[in-house]
Amino acid sequence: MYCGQFFNTALSQDYSLNVRYMAYQSYLTAPHFLYQLNGLDYSFAGKTVADIGTGVGILPYLLKDKNPSKIIGIDLDRNFLNAARYLANAENMGYINADGCNIPVKDCAFDAVFARYVFQHVNLSGIFLSEIKRIIKEGGLLVIVDIEDDMNIFYPDLPKSSKKLFGIYSEYQKLKGGDRFISKKLPAFLSSWGFKDIEIKPYALMFFKGRGESSKPEALKNAFLLLQNELELVKEDLLSRKLIGSVEFHKGLNDYFKFLNLEDNLLISKTEFLITCKK
Numbered sequence: 001m002y003c004g005q006f007f008n009t010a011l012s013q014d015y016s017l018n019v020r021y022m023a024y025q026s027y028l029t030a031p032h033f034l035y036q037l038n039g040l041d042y043s044f045a046g047k048t049v050a051d052i053g054t055g056v057g058i059l060p061y062l063l064k065d066k067n068p069s070k071i072i073g074i075d076l077d078r079n080f081l082n083a084a085r086y087l088a089n090a091e092n093m094g095y096i097n098a099d100g101c102n103i104p105v106k107d108c109a110f111d112a113v114f115a116r117y118v119f120q121h122v123n124l125s126g127i128f129l130s131e132i133k134r135i136i137k138e139g140g141l142l143v144i145v146d147i148e149d150d151m152n153i154f155y156p157d158l159p160k161s162s163k164k165l166f167g168i169y170s171e172y173q174k175l176k177g178g179d180r181f182i183s184k185k186l187p188a189f190l191s192s193w194g195f196k197d198i199e200i201k202p203y204a205l206m207f208f209k210g211r212g213e214s215s216k217p218e219a220l221k222n223a224f225l226l227l228q229n230e231l232e233l234v235k236e237d238l239l240s241r242k243l244i245g246s247v248e249f250h251k252g253l254n255d256y257f258k259f260l261n262l263e264d265n266l267l268i269s270k271t272e273f274l275i276t277c278k279k
């Protein structure tokens with residue numbers, strides 16, 4: 001219900017499709033994110049917190065009840081921030097439209113900095129990480145959540161058309177300077193930039209259904225919608241760059257939907273990393 005409120009607010013506004021897709025992604029992943037926040041051995045009360053690549057502000061939204069003294073969401077995308085200002089707003093919250101490589105705040109401004117699903121878009125950029133380091137207080141906390149596509153498991157194997165679509169999506173992200181195989185590279189990178197007490201907590205988002213079973217249709221539906229939303233966000237760009245045709249795009253997506261609804265055993269596991277470290 002808590003995250004449902006966020007989603008209903010997003011839908012009741014006249015936002016662009018991209019903002020809605022992002023809001024839906026945030027809504028679907030929010031319960032697990034809240035669970036992770038609750039599991040961090042850290043009290044946010046009275047602390048200053050920044051969220052790099054905040055999107056539509058799901059972290060500010062979830063963190064507001066933990067009484068930080070200030071939460072600042074930073075993002076390149078003005079449209080996401082406009083939604084964030086509406087969805088997650090309070091006196092102690094603010095938003096800055098800026099590139100994470102050049103953040104207009106003074107050194108050592110924050111007790112804690114988050115970057116969730118952002119490093120996959122900026123690759124191992126020294127400028128990006130040094131800028132994050134600059135704004136964290138000495139001894140302050142950095143929390144990263146990101147994907148690791150090398151640790152995805154599909155059983156049985158994905159349909160060819162879906163595998164192709166996902167492969168093209170991964171190549172596309174790389175073309176834009178990102179990396180869907182980022183998480184395994186981050187600990188060494190953080191260490192080389194002097195971060196300490198690096199803790200890596202991989203976790204698997206796992207879906208299983210037995211033959212003929214449809215015991216968790218909601219989980220499977222969400223697994224599909226999450227991916228569909230992610231792909232819809234980039235669809236026009238994929239098509240205009242001629243990386244894939246419209247028919248192939250939709251076939252890949254439709255076949256994935258059928259795959260999820262197979263009358264057979266099905267296991268999908270996606271591993272992500274929660275990484276915490278100190279400056």
Ligand SMILES: C[S@@+](CC[C@H](N)C(=O)[O-])C[C@H]1O[C@@H](n2cnc3c(N)ncnc32)[C@H](O)[C@@H]1O
Pocket residue numbers: 025026052053054055056058074075076077080098099100101115116117118121122
């Ligand atoms: C997948 S979304 C994640 C949004 C949010 N952190 C969440 O967990 O729902 C990635 C966000 O990072 C932002 N982003 C990507 N590169 C960035 C950069 N160099 N500086 C600031 N924001 C960036 C995008 O605009 C987008 O809002």
